[in-house]
Each structure stands twice: as C-alpha cells, then as structure tokens.
Amino acid sequence: MIEQTEPSKRVSAVSRGSNRGRLVEVLRRQGPLPRVELARSTGLSFPAISAITSKLIAEEVLREAETETVSWPDDSEDEDADGLTLRRRGRPAVLLTLNPEFGRVVAVSLRMNMIETLIADFSGSAVAQSRLELPTRALDASALRTLVVAQIDAMLDATATPRHRLLGIGIALQGIVNADTGHHLWSPALSATDIDLAKPIREAFGIEPVMANDAVAVALALTAAEPALAQGLSATIVVGHGVGMGVVLDGEARWGADAGSEIGHVKLAPDGPQCRCGQRGCIEAYLADYALYRDARTFLDLPPAASQQPSEPQMALLCERAQGGDPRLEHLFQAAGRSLAEAVAATISVLRPHHVILAGPGLQAFEMMRHAYEERLEQAVLPWLLKSTAIYVRPSESAAIVDGMVRRTLRVVDRNRMETAE
Structure with a gap:
C-alpha cells in the first residue's frame, strides 16, 4: 500500500503563462540552464529566448553563471524548429540563472505557541531565519497584527534588506x-x-501578502523536493499540532481560493473525544499530538503541556514510552492509525488524487500506527480506487512550512512581475 506504482503524468503547468513567466518558472524549477535548454523547456524559439533573456539580464532579473561544456548526442539536436543552429558540439554553454540579489521575500508561519520567520533571496535560498516562542492564545487581534509586522521588520533590519x-x-x-x-x-x-492580517501588512510594507493554510505550504515544499510527486493531483495530509490537508496540482496550489482542506474535522463518531474545534469525534481528536498526549496523561504521569499543546520533547517522551510496550499506549496509537486511514480513505474517494503524501512531525510515530492504519484502509476504500493512488509517508519538520511559503510567495511574485511586464 505504501510506495505504490506511480500514476500517469499530466501536462506540466510550464506550458501556461506569459513567455517571460514561463522562462522564469523553468529556471526556478530546474536551476541554471543554457539558452538552448531554455528554448526546449519553454517551447520558444531560440531568437525569442535570446531577446527575452537579454531584457531580463538588463533588468537584473537574470544573470549569467559559470559555463559548462555540453555535448549533444547528434547534430540534429542542435537545431530549433526553424533550422537555426543553437550550439555546436562540445562548446562551453553559458548558463543563465535567477539573480539572487534581484530581491527578497519573507515567509511567516503562525502556529500554536510559535511564530517562525524566514527571509529568502530571489532564487529561493534562505538568508536568515528566526523562531519566537510565545503563548499565541493570549494574543488579541491587535496584538497579533502588531507582532507579525514587528517580526517582518526585525528580519529586514537584521539582514540589512x-x-x-x-x-x-x-x-x-x-x-x-x-x-x-x-x-x-x-x-x-x-x-x-x-x-484581517492583510491590511496591516499592506499599510506597513506596501505589499499585498500571500496567505495560505500551513498544510498547503508543506505540500508545496514536499512536491518541490520530489518532482515526481508534483505530477498531477497531490493531496498532502499533515499530522502534528492538528490535522490538515494541502492540495497541489502539477506542483502548484490553486490561485484564488485557498487550496487547504480541514480534513482533520471530518467526524468519525458523534460522541467521540473532544476536538479543539469545539465538536466531538473529529479525526484530529484521535490523531493530533495534543489528543494523544491529553489521553495518555489520563493514565500516565507526564508533565503538563503549555496551552494543552505538547512540545516536541514531550511528544518524543510519549513515543519513547509507547515503544516500551505499554498496552494502553499501543491502543492509543492504533486508534490514531485507524483515524489516519479514515482521512486517507475520504481523500482518495472524493478527490481521486494521483498521490497522497502523509507528512508532518506526527508521522515520526507512524510505525506504531502502521498495522491498524493498513488494516483499516483496506476496509475503507474500494480496491480499484486504492490501487489508482500512490501513497507516500514523508515525516517532515515544521521548517517545511516556511520553505513552502517561500516557494508560493515567489511564484506569485513571478506571475505578477513577469506577466504584467509582458
């Protein structure tokens, strides 16, 4: 059931958008390339590539990188559709790359008791990162808006941006x-x-922020790290502080409405355990780390969690105790595995994605859930539907949130700047 055969591929999103935008997107996805490869990857003629890249170099969006020697298998590959010779065999190719100094973007992750900030250059490489721990539930709306603006300001000042x-x-x-x-x-x-978080950011920096559910950001980070997972429709179920889902099509979240899903608040039992949303019996109430830790404390002597949210060391302690063979903890993790299977089953049955990716720090404990998860999944999904979706387990750290948010923000910057300049 895990690591099934890959489904058929869809046409890449690179084929859409403006010529400038398509070129920048290819470089962002594939890294430095010679002009001849840019022509092949974008479908543009070599003269068009030369004209566009010359303008982008003049605007400091692109720059020439170190050269590398390339050899083509045969002479026919050195010609474009118009019969123009693009590159002689064995000659050094000048690589074009995104100019990191063209500008910077800031990504902010706001989650339980934590605000994390990352600033990255135009190529997407991290420049600096900070993490501030604080009781987030004690913040009112005004304090939250002030805090987010202050964290961005502090990051810009610290990096002299x-x-x-x-x-x-x-x-x-x-x-x-x-x-x-x-x-x-x-x-x-x-x-x-x-x-309203957009208005204070707009007023402070003159920029319309890009907003997303954190599961969408994780989905973008994981599909960027493994390009095969970006082909077609991918649904990433993130398990940790809560349970969420990010939906990505051909490596991109849908523009406009957020591509996040509150899969964790699908009900399994009307009289089940209490969920933080106020309802009972949600998937999250069995699977999220706060639920596991809360229930374990009813029969184990574990330290209390701040705001009922266990820290990473506290969850590591719980997993260590569970691996010691306590049958009561084994029961909790098996119930968590069955609820994870229900989330996967609902996702496959409704969306029929090419890929389902199970991610987040909560998947560090997947081996303790595996048996119950696999058994329940077999029962909950039609066999031919289950075979049509590849399922991957990719435990991920919280840093994946800001990494993915950098990618989404840069994509919006590319689209707005490149396409409006067309």
Whole structure:
C-alpha cells in the first residue's frame, strides 16, 4: 500500500503563462540552464529566448553563471524548429540563472505557541531565519497584527534588506484561512477569530501578502523536493499540532481560493473525544499530538503541556514510552492509525488524487500506527480506487512550512512581475 506504482503524468503547468513567466518558472524549477535548454523547456524559439533573456539580464532579473561544456548526442539536436543552429558540439554553454540579489521575500508561519520567520533571496535560498516562542492564545487581534509586522521588520533590519528590495510576504497559518481576503477565520492557536492580517501588512510594507493554510505550504515544499510527486493531483495530509490537508496540482496550489482542506474535522463518531474545534469525534481528536498526549496523561504521569499543546520533547517522551510496550499506549496509537486511514480513505474517494503524501512531525510515530492504519484502509476504500493512488509517508519538520511559503510567495511574485511586464 505504501510506495505504490506511480500514476500517469499530466501536462506540466510550464506550458501556461506569459513567455517571460514561463522562462522564469523553468529556471526556478530546474536551476541554471543554457539558452538552448531554455528554448526546449519553454517551447520558444531560440531568437525569442535570446531577446527575452537579454531584457531580463538588463533588468537584473537574470544573470549569467559559470559555463559548462555540453555535448549533444547528434547534430540534429542542435537545431530549433526553424533550422537555426543553437550550439555546436562540445562548446562551453553559458548558463543563465535567477539573480539572487534581484530581491527578497519573507515567509511567516503562525502556529500554536510559535511564530517562525524566514527571509529568502530571489532564487529561493534562505538568508536568515528566526523562531519566537510565545503563548499565541493570549494574543488579541491587535496584538497579533502588531507582532507579525514587528517580526517582518526585525528580519529586514537584521539582514540589512532595503525596503525596495522586498518583493513579497507570505503568511502561513494554522487553521481556516480566506486567501482571497487575507482574513484568518479560525485557528486552534488563537483565541481571536476573523482577523484581517492583510491590511496591516499592506499599510506597513506596501505589499499585498500571500496567505495560505500551513498544510498547503508543506505540500508545496514536499512536491518541490520530489518532482515526481508534483505530477498531477497531490493531496498532502499533515499530522502534528492538528490535522490538515494541502492540495497541489502539477506542483502548484490553486490561485484564488485557498487550496487547504480541514480534513482533520471530518467526524468519525458523534460522541467521540473532544476536538479543539469545539465538536466531538473529529479525526484530529484521535490523531493530533495534543489528543494523544491529553489521553495518555489520563493514565500516565507526564508533565503538563503549555496551552494543552505538547512540545516536541514531550511528544518524543510519549513515543519513547509507547515503544516500551505499554498496552494502553499501543491502543492509543492504533486508534490514531485507524483515524489516519479514515482521512486517507475520504481523500482518495472524493478527490481521486494521483498521490497522497502523509507528512508532518506526527508521522515520526507512524510505525506504531502502521498495522491498524493498513488494516483499516483496506476496509475503507474500494480496491480499484486504492490501487489508482500512490501513497507516500514523508515525516517532515515544521521548517517545511516556511520553505513552502517561500516557494508560493515567489511564484506569485513571478506571475505578477513577469506577466504584467509582458
């Protein structure tokens, strides 16, 4: 069931968009390339590539990198559709790459008791990163807005980033997000609801922020790390502080409405354990780390968790105790495995994705869930549907959130700057 055969591929999203945007997207996906390879990857003629890259170099969007010697299998591959010779056999090829100094983007992850900030250059490489631990549920809407702006300001100052070089700001949030309006509607990490985060960022920096559910950001980071997972429709189920899902098509989240799903709040039992959303019996109430830790403390002497949210060391202690063979903990993790199977079954049955990726720090304990998970999944999904989806287990750290948010923010920057300049 794990690591099944890969499904058929879809046409890449590279074929869409403006000529400038297509070129920049190829370089962002594939890294430095010679002009001849840019022509092949974008489908543009070599003269068109030469003209566009010359303009982008003049605008400091691109730069020439170190050369490498290339050899083509035969002479026919050295010609474009018009019969123009593109490169002689064995000659050094000048590589074009994105200019890291063209600008920078900031990504912010807001989750339970933590705000993490990453600043990256135009190529997507990290410049600096910070993590601030604080009781997030104690923040009212005004304090939250002030804090987010202050963290971005502090990162710009710490890296001596000129304000005119700030190209984009991305905000990844735990909970329900309206990506169109910039409103954070609800989160277990906050007591305040329906918070407009876009307006203060717009006023402070003159930039429209890119907003997303944190599961979407994780999905983008994982599919970028493994290009095979970006082909077709991928659904990433993230297990950790909560349970969420990010949906990615051909390596990109849908533009406009947020591509996140509250899969963790699908009900398994009307009278089940308490969920942080206020309801009972949600998938999250069996599977999320706070639920496992809460239930384990009813029969084990474990230290209390801040805001009922266990820390990473506390969850590591719980897993260590479970591996010691306590049958009561084994029962908890098996129940968690069955709830994970229900989340996967619902995803496959409704979306029929090419890939389902199981991710997040909660998957560090997957081996303790595996037997119950596999047994329940076999029962919950039609066999031919189950065979049509490849399932991968990719435990991931929380840093994947800001990494993915950098990617999404840069994609929006590319689209806005390149396509409007066309």
